Amino acid sequence: MRLKKPFFSIFPVILAATIIAIPVSLPLADVINQQSAMNQFAVGKLDGERDAKGNPLWFLAGAGCGCFGAGFAFLMKPSPDAQSLVGKSSDYVLGYTEGYKNKGRMKNTSYACAGWAAFVAVYAVAGGFN
């Protein structure tokens, strides 16, 4: 069976794209392993960000301590739960930890800033700036 003309025109393009996509210096197995590790890290990071809920109590810290409360919330790194790491690869664990800490820290800082803003608003309404 003779292949049709479009195949002959498309095949070199596909072959060239495949060759360009694969680094010549690395074996294919290493490339696949790298991709898998990056995927595991990314999945872990997404899960960590999803599970990081922050702590609303930082609202009180912001209301009570102002910018210091917000600053402290930013510096304090939330601790993920070890249960989420059981049976997971090392790349997943690293991604999960990073995602959880970064997202949790931002949420805690947001709570603290909201508390700080609420305090300022109440203070202003009460005539504290007069």
Add this chain to the structure above:
Amino acid sequence: MIFPSRLFLLFLSFLSYSISATTVKTISADLDRHLKKGSTEQSISGHIYYTDKKSILVINKPLSQWMIFENNRMIIYYPAEKNAIRIISRDPLSMPFFQTFIGPATDNFGLAAKGYSISWNEMKQDTLFIHWKPPRETKMLGEFTVMLQKNRLVSTEQKASDGQVISRSFFAAHIRHGNSFFPRSVTSMIFSGKDTVVIESITYSNIVFDRTLPDTILEFSLPVRTMVKDIEW
């Protein structure tokens, strides 16, 4: 807005049990755990080694992983990959989900030591219901109810401060050691409103109490050529 998973984890952090020294010195057991969270499911199996100073969770499936807990330090070691993650936390770390196994062996299930106080109790047929009030600082947690039959812990229920049930656990197939009954089967559910968001089933088998644990466990240290990454929590 209440986050049931976080409340349950907060509750577990208050119940980081330590077994009474007069009850059990070491525990060794096989473990099978199945977790369904939303649309995802995960099954793991392995072995637990517990002492009052150190705990080690050795996972065989789905991958080879060791989790070593000692005070505020946790090491996650991957023998096949020869790498490890060493975590130092601000707070003490405890072995995941194993607390539901050793909890029944502690005085008052460790609740009194964590600031809980008995609110009231009642007897319904052969089941004793003990209702505990959480410490004042845990504003998000409500009443915690313990259900006992013939001195065996059979069920617990945790409510949020608004009275909504956020989690239930069921304990079965108890094994006796001294005056304590340890559940070989633990099923836990976390709720969000009317939905069950997390279901966890754990089965313990080949349970051995007070056995001298091997030195590879008691004196565990990372092999020399292990790549270690340090993380602070």
